[in-house]
Amino acid sequence: xxxxxxxxxxxxxxxxxxxxxxxxxxxxxxxxxxxxxxxxxxxxxxxxxxxxxxxxxxxxxxxxxxxxxxxxxxxxxxxxxxxxxxxxxxxxxxxxxxxxxxxxxxxxxxxxxxxxxxxxxxxxxxxxxxxxxxxxxxxxxxxxxxxxxxxxxxxxxxxxxxxxxxxxxxxxxxxxxxxxxxxx
Numbered sequence: 001x002x003x004x005x006x007x008x009x010x011x012x013x014x015x016x017x018x019x020x021x022x023x024x025x026x027x028x029x030x031x032x033x034x035x036x037x038x039x040x041x042x043x044x045x046x047x048x049x050x051x052x053x054x055x056x057x058x059x060x061x062x063x064x065x066x067x068x069x070x071x072x073x074x075x076x077x078x079x080x081x082x083x084x085x086x087x088x089x090x091x092x093x094x095x096x097x098x099x100x101x102x103x104x105x106x107x108x109x110x111x112x113x114x115x116x117x118x119x120x121x122x123x124x125x126x127x128x129x130x131x132x133x134x135x136x137x138x139x140x141x142x143x144x145x146x147x148x149x150x151x152x153x154x155x156x157x158x159x160x161x162x163x164x165x166x167x168x169x170x171x172x173x174x175x176x177x178x179x180x181x182x183x184x
Contacts, residue, residue: 013136013184014039014156015167016143017176022048025151028174029054032155035170039159043137043152065123066116073115077108140180154182 019025022044029042029051042051052058078101085091086098125131137143137154146152153176155167171179 011184012157012164013139013182014154014159014162015164015171016137016140016152016154016180016182017171017174018142018145018178018180019151019153019174019176022046022051022151024175025153026051026054028153028171028176031174032153032170036161037155037159037167039156039162041154041156043143043146043154045147045149045151048151062120062123062127065127066120069119069123070112070116072119073112074108076115077111078104080111081107136182136184139183142178142180150177 017028019028025042025044026048029040032040033054033056038056040055042048042055044051081104082099085100085104090098092098137152142150143152153171153174155162155171157164161167168179
């Protein structure tokens with residue numbers, strides 16, 4: 001048997017509060033995190049300094065992924081040249097050894113940069129969940145103002161502390177322009 005609160009939680013994506021300026025949004029985000037909400041997101045028409053720290057978004061795995069892509073690129077670049085010069089078609093040019101690694105450095109470098117760049121682009125799209133033509137927050141009519149002059153804080157229903165009535169009361173205590181229910 002599903003309890004009423006679980007049924008309510010699954011029928012909505014979350015609750016969203018609208019603010020008129022970035023300072024109110026920043027204060028609301030800090031207070032929401034202090035109250036124990038962890039699954040929240042903020043939307044603003046421009047970057048707000050300190051907002052990522054206020055909602056504790058520190059999940060940047062991109063540098064490690066790009067490093068791995070660069071290392072794979074270096075190994076592929078060096079391996080291609082080694083295979084061509086030593087195994088597949090060895091040529092004795094001026095008595096040099098077949099594995100003359102100093103001559104492999106420029107191509108190895110270029111392939112390293114190529115792989116790292118493509119890895120960065122693909123990982124950025126994957127980690128950001130792009131392309132994302134639909135998101136539940138688009139169901140809130142006022143959310144269209146997020147690209148112009150309004151600021152929004154959304155607490156998701158999957159948050160362990162989320163209770164529709166208590167969360168709505170909490171958001172209303174932050175003095176927003178409005179609090180909206182976000183349907184999935």
